[in-house]
Amino acid sequence: xxxxxxxxxxxSVQEGDNSIINCAYSNSASDYFIWYKQESGxxxxxxxxxxxxxxxxxxxxxxxxxxKTVKHLSLQIAATQPGDSAVYFCAENKAAxxxxxxxxxxxxxVKP
Amino acid sequence: xxxxxxxxxxxxxxxxxxxxxxCSPMKGHSHVYWYRQLPEExxxxxxxxxxxxxxxxxxxxxxxxxxxxxxEGPSILRIQQVVRGDSAAYFxxxxxxxxxxxxxxxxxxxxxxxxxx
Numbered sequence: 052x053x054x055x056x057x058x059x060x061x062x063s064v065q066e067g068d069n070s071i072i073n074c075a076y077s078n079s080a081s082d083y084f085i086w087y088k089q090e091s092g093x094x095x096x097x098x099x100x101x102x103x104x105x106x107x108x109x110x111x112x113x114x115x116x117x118x119k120t121v122k123h124l125s126l127q128i129a130a131t132q133p134g135d136s137a138v139y140f141c142a143e144n145k146a147a148x149x150x151x152x153x154x155x156x157x158x159x160x161v162k163p
Numbered sequence: 164x165x166x167x168x169x170x171x172x173x174x175x176x177x178x179x180x181x182x183x184x185x186c187s188p189m190k191g192h193s194h195v196y197w198y199r200q201l202p203e204e205x206x207x208x209x210x211x212x213x214x215x216x217x218x219x220x221x222x223x224x225x226x227x228x229x230x231x232x233x234x235e236g237p238s239i240l241r242i243q244q245v246v247r248g249d250s251a252a253y254f255x256x257x258x259x260x261x262x263x264x265x266x267x268x269x270x271x272x273x274x275x276x277x278x279x280x
Contacts, residue, residue, distance in 0.1 A: 140205050149258065152208065
């Protein structure tokens with residue numbers, strides 16, 4: 052079936068270094084890809100999204116890259132901070148229906 | 164402007180009881196979504212509602228689960244005769260009225276953690 056999945060379940064990164072979180076997807080019909088951050092005991096928080104006709108989009112300290120050829124999505128966090136410690140989910144959205152399909156998540160641990 | 168509100172935050176039920184989870188969307192939002200999350204897993208879509216209408220319930224179990232979003236008041240996710248497998252975090256999200264774009268950002272509430280004993 053169609054799914055969105057992640058390669059790495061846990062990522063440990065030194066404070067100040069850059070983080071890269073990867074995600075593979077299988078549904079070529081998706082219109083948007085979105086990254087969410089979820090801290091312990093809280094709901095997912097929107098980070099950044101990218102439309103399927105784009106390759107790259109930048110936000111504040113974050114960059115999302117979309118490679119449609121290999122169906123791969125990544126989130127880059129620059130100068131990772133302790134507050135970035137959380138579980139990160141990629142999700143995809145189709146034009147019709149608006150429901151989000153989430154991947155399994157990657158836990159990011161920032162070491163001081 | 165308050166965010167999406169969910170209550171209760173924690174709910175404990177014994178097997179066979181009913182669970183009612185409530186969600187108040189952000190002000191001005193008329194679209195509500197319910198998702199379920201098991202520990203260490205991603206969220207799974209359950210149902211998408213607009214006021215007084217169920218738009219997509221493809222993720223809802225066929226039995227025991229129901230959802231509504233009345234004209235007045237919060238959206239309700241109802242689970243009848245709960246079983247241990249229903250233990251999970253249930254998240255509600257809301258988005259603004261569709262203005263013709265293909266995607267509306269969804270804003271999530273803090274979730275309700277249901278524990279079935």
